[in-house]
Amino acid sequence: VNYYLSCWYRRSEFGIRAAIFFSAAAVSGSFGGLLAAAIEKMVGLGGRPGWAWIFILEGILTVLFGFASFWAVQNFPDKATFLSEVDRARVIRRLKMDQQSSAEHEEFKMQYVTAALKDYKMWLGMMIYMGCDMPLYAFSLFLPTIISQMGYTATKAQLLTVPPYACAAVLTITVGYIADRTRQRGLCNIFVSLIGIAGFAILLGSEKPHIKYAGTFLGALGIYPCISNTISWVSNNIEGVYKRGVVLGFVIGWGNLNGIVSSNIYRTGPKFTSGHSTVMVYMIVCLLGGSIAMRTLLARENKKRLTGQRDHWTRGMSHREAEKLGDKRPDFIYTL
C-alpha cells in the first residue's frame, strides 16, 4: 500500500499519508485490546474457543473490504481510468516536476532489480527498518505482562493496553506532518528514536510495574513514528517505479523478518532482561546509528550534486536519457 501511495504523490506529500496509513497499525493495537475484551465474552459461543472468534470476525471484516476493493482501488497514474485525460496529465506533470518521471510509463526490466540490489540506500534502509520492526513486534509480547504485574486482570487489563498505542498513533501523524514540512526525515528519525531508547532504558532499569508502564508509552512513542518515517524516507530517495517497488519490498520484508527475533527473545518474564536489552541494541545500532549514517551519506552526496561535481554523469545524454538514470541524475536532490 505504501508503495502504491508513493507512486501517486509528490515526495513532500507522501510522509503524512504514509503516517496516516501506519497509524492504523497503532490504532489496530488499540482496537485489538478492545476487541479482545469483547471477545472474552464470546468464549464458548457456538462451541468455539475465543481465539477462533478473533479469526472469524477479522476474516469477515476483510472479506467485506475485499469486496469494496473491486471498485475502490484504482490503477497507477499512467493507467488510472477514473481520471480524465487532462487530470491524468496533471497528476503526471506534478510528479515529473518532483523528478519522478518514471510515473509517466515504465516497462519492467531486470535492470531495475539489479539497480536496487546495488544501491547502498536499500541496504541501509533495511538496517534502519529492522531497528523499527523488531521492537514493534516485541511490544505486544511484553505489554500484557506489565499490566498483569500492576494487578489488573481480564477486561481492565485489555483496556490498559489501549493508551500507549493511541498516543503512538497521534505522534506518528504529527511526525509525518512535520517531516513533510521540514523535509528533515532523517532528523525526525534520530530525535524520535531517542524517545524510544529512553523508554526501553526505563523498562530495563525499573522493577516497579507502574514505572515500566510509563516506559512502554515512551517506547511506543519512539517506535511507531519511525516506521512510517523510514518508509517515506527510503521511498523519497529512490526514483523509478519498479526500482522503488523492489527496494521497498526488500526493506519492509527484511524488517518484518526480524519479527522472528522478537518472538524468540521474550521468554522469561516478568523482567525480560534479554528481551529489552536486545531491543535496546536494535534501536541504538540499527535505528539511531543507521539513520545518522544515512543522513550523513545523503547530505554529502547532495553537496556534490549541488556544486556540479556529478554533472559529468549526464554529459552527452539527451534529456530523455538523463531521466532514465532515476535517482542517479545529478539534479535529483535527496530528502535528508
Place this chain on the structure above:
Amino acid sequence: LDRTNIGNAKIVGLQQSLGPPGHPLSAGAYNAALSIFFVSYSLFEPLTNVLLKRLTPKLFIPIIMYSPLFQYSLSAADKRQGHVGSYHDIDGLCLQLVWLDGCSCQFLSPFFFDYRTDTDSGSLVLPKPASSQE
C-alpha cells in the same frame, strides 16, 4: 488487525487449544509457529510489489485480499479445530499464519516442526522446534 491479533489469540486460549489434551503448547513450539508467519511475509514482499505494478492494482489488490481470507475464515470456522490436540489444530494454525501473508507456503512448516504423530492417542507430539533453544 492480523499481527496484533495473534497476540490476542494467545491470551484467549490459542496456545492452550493447540497443545495435547490438558496441556498448553510449549513456549518454544508456539514461538516457532509464530516465526513461520514472518518467513513468507518477507520472501514475498519484493515480489508482490512488482506484481502490483505489472498486474495493475485493480486486479492484484482484490486477488490478494481474497486468496488468503477465504481459507482463513473457513479454517477458523472448522469445527475440527475444537478437538484439542488433534493433528488439525497445529496444521490449521500453520496454514492460517502462512495464509495470512497471502501465499500458500504450507511446505515451510516441516522446516520448523519435526512432525511425529503419536498413533495411539491420535495426538501430535511436538519435539524441539528447530529454531528454539529449549
